[in-house]
Amino acid sequence: MNESKTIAVDLAKDVFELAAADAKWRIVERQRLTRAQLSRYFQNRTPVEVVMESCGTAHYWARTFEGMGHRVRLLPPQYVRPYRRRNKTDRSDAAAILEAARSPEIKPVAVKNVEQQTIQGLHRVRSQWMTTRTARINVIRGLLRELGYPLPVGSHIVRRKAPEVLEQLPAPLRAAIDALLDEVRSLERRIQGIEDELEQFARRNAEIEKLREVPGIGLLTATALWAAAGSAAVFKSGRHLASWLGLTPREYSSGEQRYLGRISKRGDVYIRMLITHGARSVLARAKQLMRANRPLTRVQRWAVELEQRSGHNKATCALANKLARIAWALWRHNSNYDGAHVSQRAVTL
Secondary structure (H helix, E strand, C coil): CCCCCEEEEECCCCEEEEEEECCCCCEEEEEEEEHHHHHHHHHCCCCCEEEEECCCCHHHHHHHHHHCCCEEEEECHHHHHHHCCCCCCHHHHHHHHHHHHCCCCCCCECCCCHHHHHHHHHHHHHHHHHHHHHHHHHHHHHHHHHCCCCCCCCHHHHHHHHHHHHCCCCHHHHHHHHHHHHHHHHHHHHHHHHHHHHHHHHHCCHHHHHHCCCCCCCHHHHHHHHHHHCCHHHCCCHHHHHHHCCCCEEEEEECCEEEEEEECCCCCHHHHHHHHHHHHHHHHHHHHHHHCCCCCCHHHHHHHHHHHHHCHHHHHHHHHHHHHHHHHHHHHHCCCCCCCCCCHHHHHC
């Protein structure tokens, strides 16, 4: 049997499908292993290239296999899927991973370390708690509105106003709403605790602090971007980072006709949401300064002028794209943010 050079692993919870290929990409071995058998299988092999889809446990297994001396490539699942033939099975998935690994056009996903996965985990927990808090507040506002006590939008308003009307409610409902308020306060303490953890981590990480220099990019956006991307070197340019975040136009082209539509909305939804909200904040601040006849930075002036030509939403998306590019430039070149910066390309043109 020919010696295998590349091994594709279809990851799962308990049973893993392997397909090993030789130097000519012919499948020479197939295995179906449990978790314990998988570890022993790679421990007893000479170093090979291991290819997997970038899914839930992929980064853990990538670090494990790299620790055994193997080379690991993680492929985006959406680019592996077209290579699967016929029905979806573990066997066909492993073969599809091998086929996708042959394409030089598919760029691998960077393997995340434990710190990056920890930061991402904190963000996910915070998001879940934020969703739960919003749901509880909406229940309180809905119940009180039905009884003739409408409350304005805003968690701080609900926390302040709701206790004032509790005494006028029937005892059973009063106890239930009081319990909801206690839950909201508890959730907010937990959310603040996670933000404190993220702040402490950010202060120890020079790259995150560099990202926070960009207007509109605060603690949450900087930590989430650092944890998801890992390194600015993963992207060839700021445009590639913006494209990875789904902030570049979706293109429809054929022949000599080229049409650029709305943003693609590909990539990480959470980070795109954060950086878009940051862009809204920058644009709002720029308009405040303009109304007060105070000086604007180049980016602020550009954003305000674009809003006047194209409207608020388009200007917000374009500004989010620009902020992502600025963040990449500072991150990649380890430079400081300069609001009056003019690129050499712009001067040459």
